[in-house]
Amino acid sequence: xxxxxxxxxxxxxxxxxxxxxxxxxxxxxxxxxxxxxxxxxxxxxxxxxxxxxxxxxxxxxxxxxxxxxxxxxxxxxxxxxxxxxxxxxxxxxxxxxxxxxxxxxxxxxxxxxxxxxxxxxxxxxxxxxxxxxxxxxxxxxxxxxxxxxxxxxxxxxxxxxxxxxxxxxxxxxxxxxxxxxxxxxxxxxxxxxxxxxxxxxxxxxxxxxxxxxxxxxxxxxxxxxxxxxxxxxxxxxxxxxxxxxxxxxxxxxxxxxxxxxxxxxxxxxxxxxxxxxxxxxxxxxxxxxxxxxxxxxxxxxxxxxxxxxxxxxxxxxxxxxxxxxxxxxxxxxxxxxxxxxxxxxxxxxxxxxxxxxxxxxxxxxxxxxxxxxxxxxxxxxxxxxxxxxxxxxxxxxxxxxxxxxxxxxxxxxxxxxxxxxxxxxxxxxxxxxxxxxxxxxxxxxxxxxxxxxxxxxxxxxxxxxxxxxxxxxxxxxxxxxxxxxxxxxx
Numbered sequence: 485x486x487x488x489x490x491x492x493x494x495x496x497x498x499x500x501x502x503x504x505x506x507x508x509x510x511x512x513x514x515x516x517x518x519x520x521x522x523x524x525x526x527x528x529x530x531x532x533x534x535x536x537x538x539x540x541x542x543x544x545x546x547x548x549x550x551x552x553x554x555x556x557x558x559x560x561x562x563x564x565x566x567x568x569x570x571x572x573x574x575x576x577x578x579x580x581x582x583x584x585x586x587x588x589x590x591x592x593x594x595x596x597x598x599x600x601x602x603x604x605x606x607x608x609x610x611x612x613x614x615x616x617x618x619x620x621x622x623x624x625x626x627x628x629x630x631x632x633x634x635x636x637x638x639x640x641x642x643x644x645x646x647x648x649x650x651x652x653x654x655x656x657x658x659x660x661x662x663x664x665x666x667x668x669x670x671x672x673x674x675x676x677x678x679x680x681x682x683x684x685x686x687x688x689x690x691x692x693x694x695x696x697x698x699x700x701x702x703x704x705x706x707x708x709x710x711x712x713x714x715x716x717x718x719x720x721x722x723x724x725x726x727x728x729x730x731x732x733x734x735x736x737x738x739x740x741x742x743x744x745x746x747x748x749x750x751x752x753x754x755x756x757x758x759x760x761x762x763x764x765x766x767x768x769x770x771x772x773x774x775x776x777x778x779x780x781x782x783x784x785x786x787x788x789x790x791x792x793x794x795x796x797x798x799x800x801x802x803x804x805x806x807x808x809x810x811x812x813x814x815x816x817x818x819x820x821x822x823x824x825x826x827x828x829x830x831x832x833x834x835x836x837x838x839x840x841x842x843x844x845x846x847x848x849x850x851x852x853x854x855x856x857x858x859x860x861x862x863x864x865x866x867x868x869x870x871x872x873x874x875x876x877x878x879x880x881x882x883x884x885x886x887x888x889x890x891x892x893x894x895x896x897x898x899x900x901x902x903x904x905x906x907x908x909x910x911x912x913x914x915x916x917x918x919x920x921x922x923x924x925x926x927x928x929x930x931x932x933x934x935x936x937x938x939x940x941x942x943x944x945x946x947x948x949x950x951x952x953x954x955x956x957x958x959x960x961x962x963x964x965x966x967x968x969x970x971x972x973x974x
Contacts, residue, residue, distance in 0.1 A: 487613035490606075494614065495621060497597055501589060508622045510583040513700065515618070516707045517563060518598045520576055521547065523710075526604040537573055542566065548599055555594075556587040572715060572722045576703045612667070612712035619662045619704060623838050624876075635664050635743040635801065636836050642886035643741060643799045643846060644668045646895040651683040653691065653738035658729035658787060660694030663705040665741040666723070667712055688713055689720045693737065695729040702726045730768050730783050736793045743801035744784035746842055774819040777812035781805065785816055785847070789824060792851040801832075804843045807923040814920045821860040821912065821921070824849040827898060829865045829923065830889060835874040836881040843869075862909045863923070864901060866892055870928040 498511045506514075525544035527534045536543060542562045550558055559582050566577035584590045603611055616637075623634035644665070649655065651673055657665045673679070673687055692714055696702040706724045710716040715723035727734070767778045773786045781802055788798050806813065807829075820826055828848035837844065852859040866889050874881050892907040894900060903909060908927060915921060 487610050487617060490610065490614035491617035491621070494597065494618060497593065501584060501593075504584070504586055504589065506583055509700070512618050512622050512704065513580075514582070514584055514593070515598075516576065516703060517580060518547075518594060519603060520573075520707060520710070521562075522598050523603050526602060532604065537571075539565065539569075544599075547594055551591045552587050555591055556582065556585075559590065572706060572710070572720070575706050575722050575724060575726065578703065578726070579699050580703075608711070608713045612708070615708055615711045616667070619708065634662060634838055636881050637664060637668070638881050638883045638886060639832070639836065639846075640664045640668045640741075641672075641883065642890055644672045645890055646848075646893040647739060647741070647797060647799060648895050649673055649739060651677050651679055651691075652686060654693065654735075655691060655739045655741065656693045656695075656735070656737040656791065657742045658695045658734070658740065658791065659742050659744040659784065660696050660705050660724060661701060661743070663694060663708045663724075665743070666692045666694055666705075666714070667708065669739075669741065670712060670714060689715065689717060692723055693735065694724040695727055695734060696724055697726070697728055699726055730780075730787055732770070733772065733787075733790055735791060736796075737791055738793055738796050740788045740792055740796070740798040740800070742784070742788060742799075744781060746781070746803055746837075746844070775812035775815040779805070779809070779812060782809070782812055782816050785820065789820065789849075789851060794851060794853055796851045797848075798851070799846055799848050801844055802847050804845065804924055806847075807845065808920065810920045817921045817923060820849065821863075821915065822858040823854070824851050825859045825861070826863055827860070828893060829863060831865065831867045831869045831926070833869045833872040833874050833881070835876065835879075838876065858912055860912050860915075862911055863915060864892075864907060864909045865925055866907045867926060867928055868906070870926060871931050 494515065498506075498508065501511055502508075521538065521544045524536055524538050526532070528536045538544075542565050547555070547559060547562070563577055563580040563582060566573050567580050568574070569577070582590075584593065620634065620637075647669075649669055649672060655666065655669050657663075660666060670687060670692060673691075674684075677683070679687065692709070694702075694705055694709075696705055702724050706715070706722070709723050715721070725734070767776050768783045769776055770786075770790075772790045773783070775782065775786070777783060785800060785802065785806060788800055792798055807817075826847065826849040828846075830846040830848075832844045832846065834843060850859075868885075868889060872885075873879065874885075888904075888906070892901065892904060901907070901909070906928070910925065915923065918925075
């Protein structure tokens with residue numbers, strides 16, 4: 485059975501459960517619990533003969549023989565018990581709840597769908613790709629909001645391709661979502677290297693680390709990694725930690741790949757003595773940060789720099805405001821250019837993310853030791869935005885759209901790059917002269933402005949206008965919040 489057939493089989497059953505009000509996200513969660521229990525049971529038998537990590541009385545053997553109310557009750561108790569366990573089991577089952585209220589449908593899911601397949605014997609790529617396929621379908625469910633945790637896979641693979649990863653490195657994503665960057669790195673390292681047993685063990689146990697704030701997303705990421713062969717061994721550390729990555733440093737890494745969450749500044753609603761609700765910004769105060777700000781994206785850039793080892797490499801997806809915002813933004817850009825070699829910026833097209841109104845870029849930099857002179861000599865910018873029109877369905881971003889960027893990046897020797905129409909270099913002194921050290925640089929002419937015959941399809945124009953308006957509205961909301969805070973301060 486191939487991955488596409490498996491996705492179709494799993495997804496078709498979701499439509500039955502949706503009649504009971506189950507969302508796509510709820511369905512993927514329930515599948516995650518049941519798949520983990522079934523695979524743990526399979527691995528107790530030949531050829532694996534492993535000791536089950538599931539406590540006696542809560543395994544698959546018990547679930548599969550029950551039905552009716554007994555099944556529903558036992559399943560609920562199983563989720564509660566496993567959620568209290570340490571390690572990867574606790575991460576996957578933490579705060580788990582049964583969302584399938586009809587015992588007959590739960591029985592059908594267990595007996596007809598999960599139990600009939602020998603999941604542990606399926607090729608890792610098949611079951612891993614099938615689960616990735618489910619996560620993508622979940623991301624496409626706009627109402628569920630899961631798209632914010634899903635970065636386009638062609639973009640992830642292009643970023644990984646230019647990072648020159650090596651087998652013994654430790655790779656981290658401090659905002660790992662469902663694990664796209666970590667799995668792409670895992671896939672690339674296995675495909676492009678002859679890994680020894682020792683190398684493979686390192687890659688599958690210690691080589692990939694993820695941090696995720698949201699329990700339900702961390703469990704999906706954990707299961708995604710386990711299905712791809714990462715972190716499933718009994719002695720493996722849990723590859724994903726549920727924590728606020730920005731709270732403090734959580735280690736040092738050779739490579740950081742991340743698409744931190746977009747959105748408004750960190751804030752909290754409090755109730756005053758007078759009983760009025762007020763929103764207050766949550767600034768991150770850390771001694772190892774260059775600037776104190778409530779802007780999450782600027783904080784993630786600072787955090788990623790702080791967790792890189794000397795000469796460590798990073799690729800981070802950032803919204804446009806990180807490139808031009810004044811105040812803390814200018815401070816962060818100035819220090820980053822000094823203390824890191826900020827060598828490449830990829831300007832991304834609109835219409836490629838599930839979150840609407842996103843204008844984003846990928847910033848590539850290497851951390852360097854302290855020095856008297858700035859480490860950034862040249863910033864190379866690749867413009868994949870001007871005159872490019874993508875949509876999620878009709879014209880999605882595909883791998884071939886990034887081939888020219890990968891070639892221009894010249895990962896084999898970055899010091900022998902050549903300028904092209906879309907790829908230009910800007911010297912450090914040139915950048916310093918720009919107002920507020922603004923890195924929001926473009927030079928290509930918009931063909932639509934030059935000739936109405938080059939206008940994209942009206943649907944694309946309408947979508948781009950909506951995205952521009954949403955982005956502008958978000959910036960105005962942040963500005964209004966800042967002004968309110970300043971007005972209220974004594």
